[in-house]
Amino acid sequence: MSIASKDGSTEDVAGHRIPAAALLAFAADIFRACGLSAADAGVVAGAMIEADLTGFDAHGVFRLPQYARALREGRINARPDLRLIQGGPATGVVDGDNAMGHLVMSFAASRAVEMARQTGVAWVGARRSNHAGAAGVYASIPLAHGMIGIYGAASSANHMAPWGGAEPLMGTNPIAVAIPAGDEAPVVLDIATSVASFGHIRDFAQQGKPLPVGWAIDRAGQPITDARRATEGSLLPIGGYKGSGLSLMIGLLAGVLNGAAFGRDVREFGTDATRAANTGQFVVALDVARFMEPKAFAAEVDRHARDLRASARLPGVDAIRLPGEERRRRREERSRDGVALAAALVNQLDDLAASLQVAPLRERQRP
Amino acid sequence: MSIASKDGSTEDVAGHRIPAAALLAFAADIFRACGLSAADAGVVAGAMIEADLTGFDAHGVFRLPQYARALREGRINARPDLRLIQGGPATGVVDGDNAMGHLVMSFAASRAVEMARQTGVAWVGARRSNHAGAAGVYASIPLAHGMIGIYGAASSANHMAPWGGAEPLMGTNPIAVAIPAGDEAPVVLDIATSVASFGHIRDFAQQGKPLPVGWAIDRAGQPITDARRATEGSLLPIGGYKGSGLSLMIGLLAGVLNGAAFGRDVREFGTDATRAANTGQFVVALDVARFMEPKAFAAEVDRHARDLRASARLPGVDAIRLPGEERRRRREERSRDGVALAAALVNQLDDLAASLQVAPLRERQRP
Numbered sequence: 001m002s003i004a005s006k007d008g009s010t011e012d013v014a015g016h017r018i019p020a021a022a023l024l025a026f027a028a029d030i031f032r033a034c035g036l037s038a039a040d041a042g043v044v045a046g047a048m049i050e051a052d053l054t055g056f057d058a059h060g061v062f063r064l065p066q067y068a069r070a071l072r073e074g075r076i077n078a079r080p081d082l083r084l085i086q087g088g089p090a091t092g093v094v095d096g097d098n099a100m101g102h103l104v105m106s107f108a109a110s111r112a113v114e115m116a117r118q119t120g121v122a123w124v125g126a127r128r129s130n131h132a133g134a135a136g137v138y139a140s141i142p143l144a145h146g147m148i149g150i151y152g153a154a155s156s157a158n159h160m161a162p163w164g165g166a167e168p169l170m171g172t173n174p175i176a177v178a179i180p181a182g183d184e185a186p187v188v189l190d191i192a193t194s195v196a197s198f199g200h201i202r203d204f205a206q207q208g209k210p211l212p213v214g215w216a217i218d219r220a221g222q223p224i225t226d227a228r229r230a231t232e233g234s235l236l237p238i239g240g241y242k243g244s245g246l247s248l249m250i251g252l253l254a255g256v257l258n259g260a261a262f263g264r265d266v267r268e269f270g271t272d273a274t275r276a277a278n279t280g281q282f283v284v285a286l287d288v289a290r291f292m293e294p295k296a297f298a299a300e301v302d303r304h305a306r307d308l309r310a311s312a313r314l315p316g317v318d319a320i321r322l323p324g325e326e327r328r329r330r331r332e333e334r335s336r337d338g339v340a341l342a343a344a345l346v347n348q349l350d351d352l353a354a355s356l357q358v359a360p361l362r363e364r365q366r367p
Numbered sequence: 368m369s370i371a372s373k374d375g376s377t378e379d380v381a382g383h384r385i386p387a388a389a390l391l392a393f394a395a396d397i398f399r400a401c402g403l404s405a406a407d408a409g410v411v412a413g414a415m416i417e418a419d420l421t422g423f424d425a426h427g428v429f430r431l432p433q434y435a436r437a438l439r440e441g442r443i444n445a446r447p448d449l450r451l452i453q454g455g456p457a458t459g460v461v462d463g464d465n466a467m468g469h470l471v472m473s474f475a476a477s478r479a480v481e482m483a484r485q486t487g488v489a490w491v492g493a494r495r496s497n498h499a500g501a502a503g504v505y506a507s508i509p510l511a512h513g514m515i516g517i518y519g520a521a522s523s524a525n526h527m528a529p530w531g532g533a534e535p536l537m538g539t540n541p542i543a544v545a546i547p548a549g550d551e552a553p554v555v556l557d558i559a560t561s562v563a564s565f566g567h568i569r570d571f572a573q574q575g576k577p578l579p580v581g582w583a584i585d586r587a588g589q590p591i592t593d594a595r596r597a598t599e600g601s602l603l604p605i606g607g608y609k610g611s612g613l614s615l616m617i618g619l620l621a622g623v624l625n626g627a628a629f630g631r632d633v634r635e636f637g638t639d640a641t642r643a644a645n646t647g648q649f650v651v652a653l654d655v656a657r658f659m660e661p662k663a664f665a666a667e668v669d670r671h672a673r674d675l676r677a678s679a680r681l682p683g684v685d686a687i688r689l690p691g692e693e694r695r696r697r698r699e700e701r702s703r704d705g706v707a708l709a710a711a712l713v714n715q716l717d718d719l720a721a722s723l724q725v726a727p728l729r730e731r732q733r734p
């Protein structure tokens with residue numbers, strides 16, 4: 001039995017290790033050069049580097065060129081006016097004013113934490129947002145406040161068909177849940193509702209590797225194994241109709257309920273310059289202290305995590321890993337030793353820096 | 368491509384059709400005879416018959432003998448004192464006093480709706496509860512109030528191992544989400560986080576059918592195809608580590624956060640007469656009106672449901688069905704024509720009735 005990677009990250013490739021602080025400063029400089037305020041650039045860069053640190057490389061600085069292009073072409077608003085429309089004591093919708101999704105959802109998660117402090121739980125959605133990167137980053141924001149976080153997104157691109165369908169009219173709509181622990185790593189799950197995330201498919205395409213059967217099908221229902229052809233068909237959901245149903249529910253909650261795009265209203269991010277994506281997301285903050293003494297809860301989560309980890313393993317399995325463990329290990333290791341970036345990516349980022357008159361990464365590498 | 372049944376129900380078998388009202392009265396009589404108050408018996412019977420009506424037969428009157436035994440042996444409390452401990456304006460935990468789970472979660476869902484009316488969203492958990500039957504029944508309670516419902520349960524029995532593990536230390540923890548629509552059926556998803564629910568496995572065992580590979584494995588990781596042997600191993604989660612992670616998260620939220628059983632603390636329902644199950648569940652009510660005008664929301668859900676249903680289908684697929692459609696169709700059909708029960712089940716229920724001096728089903732059948 002083979003255990004797939006828990007978070008879809010690629011393992012460190014031979015390449016340049018960039019100190020985390022240098023990478024953060026670089027990304028913030030890029031966003032400032034694209035017109036963001038210093039404060040907003042810091043928030044967006046922070047959310048993006050958090051993806052690199054925790055192993056969700058496909059949502060990290062890898063995406064900088066794509067975002068910079070969207071900002072420079074005016075498809076994403078660099079100087080947004082974010083507003084929380086608070087529908088109730090425990091609910092709200094952020095009008096993202098077509099800002100970077102990272103900014104919108106960092107804002108939404110902070111507001112959710114503030115509101116949940118008053119009410120015990122808060123549900124804050126967003127409309128007129130954009131792709132926000134790694135779901136786990138936002139679900140994890142409440143953790144520092146002793147709260148559980150839940151995040152869902154109606155993807156900014158449709159790569160899944162409804163169950164039985166051949167047309168990709170739904171996203172691989174991710175869900176993330178983050179639960180605080182004590183000495184153990186917080187339990188953090190961050191999954192697409194498809195068998196493989198689109199970022200994962202793109203990795204395979206870049207490496208020229210064939211897709212396993214069961215990841216994508218064409219319009220005739222036949223497996224697509226050429227990763228570059230995956231967009232001609234649709235990605236398959238986890239658990240058949242079950243994952244398809246989860247994707248639908250997340251899409252209705254994150255998209256339709258917030259007045260954001262879903263179904264036929266979704267356009268592929270980056271391909272349609274004529275209108276904003278109107279991406280929708282939501283974040284829930286749930287205050288542990290309203291249910292039990294937080295230390296007692298943390299001790300219980302620790303106890304159960306240890307029970308599960310120490311339980312009998314299947315033959316060939318070296319360790320039972322809970323969601324969040326690898327995330328914490330990577331974050332510690334990369335915060336200490338830097339983030340390994342492939343040479344080709346460093347070149348690409350430095351080309352971008354040159355075009356924006358920003359100091360290149362290569363000059364920032366020394367820890 | 369074959370489309371699996373969306374809700375794990377068995378199709379109507381040749382058997383007796385019992386009018387829904389007669390079945391409800393019969394179940395309520397049984398519960399009264401087991402010591403429940405008339406009001407509580409009505410609530411529990413209502414939640415149970417709702418499972419029969421919507422097609423979740425494995426959670427319907429089929430379970431009456433098992434519950435009657437537990438009530439008569441005092442393993443479930445027939446005269447409970449339910450209490451809502453309201454931790455915050457939008458959060459609470461119901462102490463179920465070891466009552467029937469159907470009673471606890473009907474109460475919890477009603478309280479969640481009341482609280483969400485004030486705050487926009489409410490999260491109500493339960494501890495010292497018991498198995499509550501079909502998840503979708505409770506997620507659907509907020510629908511009548513214009514609210515979205517979400518329900519999760521830490522199963523009262525462990526049938527799944529953590530990912531990579533061989534010991535069943537987690538439940539097939541179900542999640543249900545119910546979203547109101549306009550003319551279309553409410554979108555209602557009710558799924559176990561395992562590929563097949565335990566009820567589904569039991570159906571296969573009763574019918575002597577072999578399990579498909581991919582449903583259950585033994586402690587050596589080999590497929591179990593003999594349904595009667597499924598409890599010797601563990602059921603497989605949807606999407607590998609993803610479904611396993613979802614089950615873990617639902618277990619922590621429904622079990623640990625409420626001070627209810629999870630992991631090694633869970634005992635098999637019905638096998639240990641010495642202590643209460645301490646089952647945990649939660650229900651969330653989310654008020655659509657706090658986000659947008661409910662009629663506008665319903666119209667949008669209708670529009671998207673029609674878009675998805677009318678989209679291109681894979682070869683061999685007769686129709687794209689959204690979660691909730693079959694539920695509504697079955698509910699209408701069975702409310703009108705009665706619930707078909709196999710003759711063997713009617714006999715079993717009438718034996719139970721005789722032992723409790725309750726009028727038998729066979730005398731109630733005429734519509």
